[in-house]
Amino acid sequence: MADARPRILYVSDLAYPARGRRYCDEDILLTSRLRAEFDLALCHPREAAALMDAFDAVVVRNSGPVLGYRAEYDAFRERALRQGTRVYNPLTGRADMAGKQYLLDLSAAGLPVIPTVDRAEDLHRLPGADRYVVKPRLGADSIGLRVVTSAELPALADGTVLVQPHVDFAHEVSFCFVDDAFQYALYAPDPDRRWELEPYEPTVRDLEFARRFIEWNGLRHGIQRVDACRAPDGELLLVELEDLNPYLSLDALDEDRREAFVTAFAASLHRFLDVVPAH
Structure with missing residues (x-):
């Protein structure tokens, strides 16, 4: 890298309405911290394709469901792949980033998926x-x-x-990873209030479950969230592998874990920017 600070285009829909959550708070926190190490500008997902050429990388965070701007997202993705633009998470994800086909494939293969x-x-x-x-x-x-x-x-x-x-599960639990490193887990004790999350201390078996899907996806860089439910027999089943723009629920963490995540995120971005993009 050159001596100049890396330039990041941070993509977020700050006005996205989410039940019981304010997604924008998370991105306000993260961008305020990342600015200590990067030159950073924030834009709406509809504007990313027009602006991204002026930056060293595009970071896609709480950009909302792609359904709301499908044409603009497809144009952004096509242009980024054609130009070799660094996009974080990389556009090679095999899970939600590519649609829901992976749930059918994993289910047919007999993996622990609903x-x-x-x-x-x-x-x-x-x-x-x-x-x-x-x-x-x-x-x-x-x-x-x-x-x-x-x-x-x-x-x-x-x-x-x-x-x-329809699985009558005991609770849902989410595992957050940066690159291939586990960061924290959260769960919703009340299935009817999925947005009210609390810290969860995973067992060794829980982490083996989550890592299986992180390894399957094969992303060297990025933030991923493995969402699972605890089935009536006590085993975990995959609900979703979010590899495009996972909401992180950082407000549910204590200060130490939140700081550890921010540090891991920034370090991951530095590693990602040292990778020569594929053309």
């Missing part, structure tokens, strides 16, 4: 349940999610949705 199919002819692969969850393949943030009976499934499973059994 069983998932998308077509009527595959419904027999799902375990019997009183209710089922149907959600769009291109959905995010529970947009379009429905809970239905088994009788409704054949008409709905047309390849455009994901179908999963």
